[in-house]
Amino acid sequence: MTHQAATALDVRLRLLAERPDDAAALVVPDVVIGSPRSAADLEAFAAGCDVVTFDHELVDGAALERLERAGHRLHPTAATVAIAQDKLAQRTRFAAAGLPVPAFRAVRGVEDLLAFGDDQGWPIMAKAVRGGYDGRGVWRLDGERAAFDLWSSFAHTGVDLLAEAHVPLDREIAVLIARRPGGEVAPYAVVETVQRDGICRELLVPAAIPPAVAAAAGALARQAAEAVAVVGLLALELFVVGDRLLVNEIAARPHNSGHWTIEGAVTSQFEQHLRAILDWPLGAPDLAAPAVATVNLLGAADGRDPRSGLTLALTDPAVRVHLYGKSPRPGRKLGHVTVLAGSLAEARSRAGTAATHLVGGHHVVQGER
Amino acid sequence: MTHQAATALDVRLRLLAERPDDAAALVVPDVVIGSPRSAADLEAFAAGCDVVTFDHELVDGAALERLERAGHRLHPTAATVAIAQDKLAQRTRFAAAGLPVPAFRAVRGVEDLLAFGDDQGWPIMAKAVRGGYDGRGVWRLDGERAAFDLWSSFAHTGVDLLAEAHVPLDREIAVLIARRPGGEVAPYAVVETVQRDGICRELLVPAAIPPAVAAAAGALARQAAEAVAVVGLLALELFVVGDRLLVNEIAARPHNSGHWTIEGAVTSQFEQHLRAILDWPLGAPDLAAPAVATVNLLGAADGRDPRSGLTLALTDPAVRVHLYGKSPRPGRKLGHVTVLAGSLAEARSRAGTAATHLVGGHHVVQGER
Numbered sequence: 001m002t003h004q005a006a007t008a009l010d011v012r013l014r015l016l017a018e019r020p021d022d023a024a025a026l027v028v029p030d031v032v033i034g035s036p037r038s039a040a041d042l043e044a045f046a047a048g049c050d051v052v053t054f055d056h057e058l059v060d061g062a063a064l065e066r067l068e069r070a071g072h073r074l075h076p077t078a079a080t081v082a083i084a085q086d087k088l089a090q091r092t093r094f095a096a097a098g099l100p101v102p103a104f105r106a107v108r109g110v111e112d113l114l115a116f117g118d119d120q121g122w123p124i125m126a127k128a129v130r131g132g133y134d135g136r137g138v139w140r141l142d143g144e145r146a147a148f149d150l151w152s153s154f155a156h157t158g159v160d161l162l163a164e165a166h167v168p169l170d171r172e173i174a175v176l177i178a179r180r181p182g183g184e185v186a187p188y189a190v191v192e193t194v195q196r197d198g199i200c201r202e203l204l205v206p207a208a209i210p211p212a213v214a215a216a217a218g219a220l221a222r223q224a225a226e227a228v229a230v231v232g233l234l235a236l237e238l239f240v241v242g243d244r245l246l247v248n249e250i251a252a253r254p255h256n257s258g259h260w261t262i263e264g265a266v267t268s269q270f271e272q273h274l275r276a277i278l279d280w281p282l283g284a285p286d287l288a289a290p291a292v293a294t295v296n297l298l299g300a301a302d303g304r305d306p307r308s309g310l311t312l313a314l315t316d317p318a319v320r321v322h323l324y325g326k327s328p329r330p331g332r333k334l335g336h337v338t339v340l341a342g343s344l345a346e347a348r349s350r351a352g353t354a355a356t357h358l359v360g361g362h363h364v365v366q367g368e369r
Numbered sequence: 370m371t372h373q374a375a376t377a378l379d380v381r382l383r384l385l386a387e388r389p390d391d392a393a394a395l396v397v398p399d400v401v402i403g404s405p406r407s408a409a410d411l412e413a414f415a416a417g418c419d420v421v422t423f424d425h426e427l428v429d430g431a432a433l434e435r436l437e438r439a440g441h442r443l444h445p446t447a448a449t450v451a452i453a454q455d456k457l458a459q460r461t462r463f464a465a466a467g468l469p470v471p472a473f474r475a476v477r478g479v480e481d482l483l484a485f486g487d488d489q490g491w492p493i494m495a496k497a498v499r500g501g502y503d504g505r506g507v508w509r510l511d512g513e514r515a516a517f518d519l520w521s522s523f524a525h526t527g528v529d530l531l532a533e534a535h536v537p538l539d540r541e542i543a544v545l546i547a548r549r550p551g552g553e554v555a556p557y558a559v560v561e562t563v564q565r566d567g568i569c570r571e572l573l574v575p576a577a578i579p580p581a582v583a584a585a586a587g588a589l590a591r592q593a594a595e596a597v598a599v600v601g602l603l604a605l606e607l608f609v610v611g612d613r614l615l616v617n618e619i620a621a622r623p624h625n626s627g628h629w630t631i632e633g634a635v636t637s638q639f640e641q642h643l644r645a646i647l648d649w650p651l652g653a654p655d656l657a658a659p660a661v662a663t664v665n666l667l668g669a670a671d672g673r674d675p676r677s678g679l680t681l682a683l684t685d686p687a688v689r690v691h692l693y694g695k696s697p698r699p700g701r702k703l704g705h706v707t708v709l710a711g712s713l714a715e716a717r718s719r720a721g722t723a724a725t726h727l728v729g730g731h732h733v734v735q736g737e738r
């Protein structure tokens with residue numbers, strides 16, 4: 001999707017891909033095969049780039065620092081990526097900057113889990129500090145027994161854990177914000193990220209929150225962008241608890257929570273990211289319609305190819321389908337569907353119907369919103 | 370631009386390019402180097418394609434017919450491409466189908482020009498039947514002397530000529546329409562194509578014409594699509610003379626007059642073309658804003674690279690820039706700029722300012738509209 005934006009602006013993209021059949025490698029001509037966890041591969045790749053940027057965080061951090069010391073321009077910087085890679089570093093940095101975060105504690109042994117549970121009351125959350133996504137690397141611990149079980153299965157893996165208060169959240173939202181090297185920012189409208197089983201299923205814009213809460217979320221995005229000195233896109237994920245906001249986590253790159261911007265905003269997050277990292281003027285983040293709904297396409301349990309339902313999904317002429325060219329696997333994000341409409345109810349319903357045609361199942365999460 | 374649309378729908382595009390540095394070859398991974406005027410190259414290329422389509426008409430027509438006889442699927446078909454390649458064939462076909470066309474006559478010798486001028490009154494227009502574009506291959510003949518001069522410079526070239534009445538046109542408009550193999554069509558709103566020196570400079574949507582004229586233009590587009598049995602996009606260019614419409618010419622592919630649809634319509638002409646040739650349901654062609662203006666970026670006389678003015682152009686956050694990656698040459702179409710706004714005056718003004726930043730000059734053609 002970044003290549004689509006780069007094409008319009010005549011920005012030549014070079015892609016570091018692990019395999020020639022990676023989804024992005026199927027659509028970008030200039031592909032270097034290599035591993036983002038190999039210092040040698042990163043160095044060879046960066047040699048031909050004016051700016052190095054990221055579409056995930058699974059990159060060797062020490063190698064990034066070496067690239068910067070060798071004079072390569074990285075946006076976001078190695079320091080920002082290091083924070084985005086590490087949930088504990090995020091909590092620490094944001095707490096220090098005065099942003100509201102859930103109560104948390106680094107876990108060096110099971111006694112830290114137990115003490116935190118005693119202190120906060122059970123249940124508590126345990127999270128892998130690095131590498132978790134889509135509900136993986138997150139555990140709800142209902143009591144001491146669960147803490148011991150988790151620790152016994154985890155202590156040998158070398159993965160660091162973080163304990164966190166269990167927050168009785170009402171909903172989750174996100175704010176996408178772009179920041180240029182000089183500090184200029186452009187925040188998008190607040191998006192509600194509807195989750196099921198820890199996986200984002202729907203994006204709803206504008207989020208159904210009071211204007212004051214939306215304004216507070218925008219202000220937090222500005223503070224967060226400044227606190228981690230991001231250059232490029234930052235996705236700030238927030239918990240809404242009553243009229244309070246708590247910072248959940250960040251991604252320092254174009255993010256799934258911003259896929260609605262491709263049609264739903266004047267400037268897509270992908271173009272905005274390119275403009276920010278190239279230090280070009282930012283585009284307008286304004287909404288392109290009163291309501292935008294995006295439904296993620298998660299691979300069906302039967303492993304069907306969403307292309308088999310494409311013509312049916314396209315019978316609704318307003319439906320915008322994005323397929324990522326990934327081989328279908330149950331639960332894998334294979335694409336998304338966006339609908340712009342006069343109301344969120346209509347946009348959700350039409351996007352959900354199209355998603356059902358593509359991957360089966362029901363896609364509009366129940367409940368009054 | 371077709372690759373951008375194909376990427377979203379997971380349609381794998383294979384490109385036949387004459388040179389590895391052709392603009393499209395810079396952004397599409399699967400490129401076959403060859404000539405669209407070589408039967409052997411076309412055959413080798415078509416062997417790997419489910420559907421063969423076109424982004425220009427400079428293709429060997431006999432080779433296309435052979436491909437179809439060998440069982441390849443061409444959309445548009447060889448017969449439709451043959452008409453789109455030939456202005457005389459267009460006039461003949463549309464006149465036979467009852468569409469309004471300027472008076473015309475095939476030219477086999479200078480006596481045909483003279484007889485046509487005597488019959489219609491001077492001036493008359495002479496046009497190359499094949500290969501003209503952007504004002505090339507079109508001559509206004511003010512009298513017999515001009516007719517003799519043109520013939521003496523042209524008779525030896527083997528290019529066929531067509532004589533046509535000089536039409537006192539008020540403006541030029543176009544209608545983009547997509548047609549599926551079964552005949553289903555989706556026409557876009559009428560676009561005014563503002564010309565200077567035979568080159569389209571601006572696209573304005575909606576065109577400043579009475580609703581009845583717009584409706585008549587839409588009806589002509591449906592008739593024209595049927596008359597040439599197009600599959601895919603058809604651009605129908607029309608002259609407006611008072612409240613009368615005359616068919617100028619067609620393109621049977623995504624066309625410059627449809628570049629405004631990328632942001633200005635729910636479905637871009639590029640996606641719509643893919644959907645039509647794949648016989649998928651067509652997308653909504655509806656306008657995405659009250660007014661859309663697109664300004665073509667023609668290479669400046671000083672040969673400057675439009676990228677040198679890009680950051681200045683982007684200071685207007687609503688401006689959408691499309692650069693084609695072509696090497697700059699005076700007069701060459703190097704890209705376009707689109708602005709969506711509440712009024713056409715505002716959209717034109719902002720797009721024109723951005724175009725001036727990119728290629729210099731003045732881009733909003735003067736005159737009351």
